[in-house]
Amino acid sequence: MARWEPNPRLRLVRAAIDLFAEQGYDETTVAQIAARAGLSKATFFRHFPDKREVLSAGQEAHSTLLAEGAAGAPAGASPLEAVAAALDTVTTSFTPEQREFGPRLRAVVAAHDELRERDAFKRVGLAAALADALRDRGIPETTARLAAALGVEAFHLAFARWTDEPDGASYRVLARQALEELRAAATALH
Amino acid sequence: MARWEPNPRLRLVRAAIDLFAEQGYDETTVAQIAARAGLSKATFFRHFPDKREVLSAGQEAHSTLLAEGAAGAPAGASPLEAVAAALDTVTTSFTPEQREFGPRLRAVVAAHDELRERDAFKRVGLAAALADALRDRGIPETTARLAAALGVEAFHLAFARWTDEPDGASYRVLARQALEELRAAATALH
Numbered sequence: 001m002a003r004w005e006p007n008p009r010l011r012l013v014r015a016a017i018d019l020f021a022e023q024g025y026d027e028t029t030v031a032q033i034a035a036r037a038g039l040s041k042a043t044f045f046r047h048f049p050d051k052r053e054v055l056s057a058g059q060e061a062h063s064t065l066l067a068e069g070a071a072g073a074p075a076g077a078s079p080l081e082a083v084a085a086a087l088d089t090v091t092t093s094f095t096p097e098q099r100e101f102g103p104r105l106r107a108v109v110a111a112h113d114e115l116r117e118r119d120a121f122k123r124v125g126l127a128a129a130l131a132d133a134l135r136d137r138g139i140p141e142t143t144a145r146l147a148a149a150l151g152v153e154a155f156h157l158a159f160a161r162w163t164d165e166p167d168g169a170s171y172r173v174l175a176r177q178a179l180e181e182l183r184a185a186a187t188a189l190h
Numbered sequence: 191m192a193r194w195e196p197n198p199r200l201r202l203v204r205a206a207i208d209l210f211a212e213q214g215y216d217e218t219t220v221a222q223i224a225a226r227a228g229l230s231k232a233t234f235f236r237h238f239p240d241k242r243e244v245l246s247a248g249q250e251a252h253s254t255l256l257a258e259g260a261a262g263a264p265a266g267a268s269p270l271e272a273v274a275a276a277l278d279t280v281t282t283s284f285t286p287e288q289r290e291f292g293p294r295l296r297a298v299v300a301a302h303d304e305l306r307e308r309d310a311f312k313r314v315g316l317a318a319a320l321a322d323a324l325r326d327r328g329i330p331e332t333t334a335r336l337a338a339a340l341g342v343e344a345f346h347l348a349f350a351r352w353t354d355e356p357d358g359a360s361y362r363v364l365a366r367q368a369l370e371e372l373r374a375a376a377t378a379l380h
Contacts, residue, residue: 117307149339
């Protein structure tokens, strides 16, 4: 055990991703994750209900942050300006560890149907939360759905680019770029 | 048992949706579904691997049909013309029974996390299949993702409207209308 000790939650996430990548998700038990993290099973269960939830650590917060960001945009903001504000706000939750874990996490999720279902559910949930927040701003239904779909595409495009290039631009910059690309593509659709 | 007998697969779907709506998804067994349909458990398992898959009956085909429709659009078709062709093609798989089941099916899915995850997974899968088919037409990555997202929004908007109004327009007409609404909203985004 190294002298430097990150917080228990982060150690559990790191241990889980390492074990899932090394030996497979199905083959990994909560006891093994706790042991690898140098913690007890009881500590594991104080942080997570089961091993699947380790992989969505922090993700519950994304929907809330997206909605808060959209709600907090200035009164005269256009739909896409509200989406940009939503992306700025969710950016505040991303940590250097998530950037480091990103590629391994994506590989683990891609290899397992149950995790892919969970990931898809989260993705659809993000779009719904953002669309709700946009509707609450008085944006019409179809425009709200569309702008939310663009926002979630930008969120995921930017996350993939952010984790693929650990020394590249910040998530905030990448999210803005992705949203601008999507906006340009949207106005050129015919 | 009525003298008119639809095919076993359809009887199983009808029985399952009725039982899920009446007594809940968790409380319903494969044996009950088979009994309600007047069929054996062995017949159930010839058509479906488990009770969850009854609800996605026919849905596996949607991704394939969307992709085929997009691939089959004329050589000079714009991205959204290819999406419209994809929606036209998937339309051919919708049956009067799906229109009738629609509202009860949506209520059953909405009430159960596991089914909502499955539904979200399908939705993300549709978007991926359509985006792949658009990329194969030489459409750039960002435009392909965006056009696919619009296509899937149109698919779901139209499905909701189609099942909400059993005597309304055909699915094909509603899908075209929804896509046109989304296109107009996209070109007006700023």
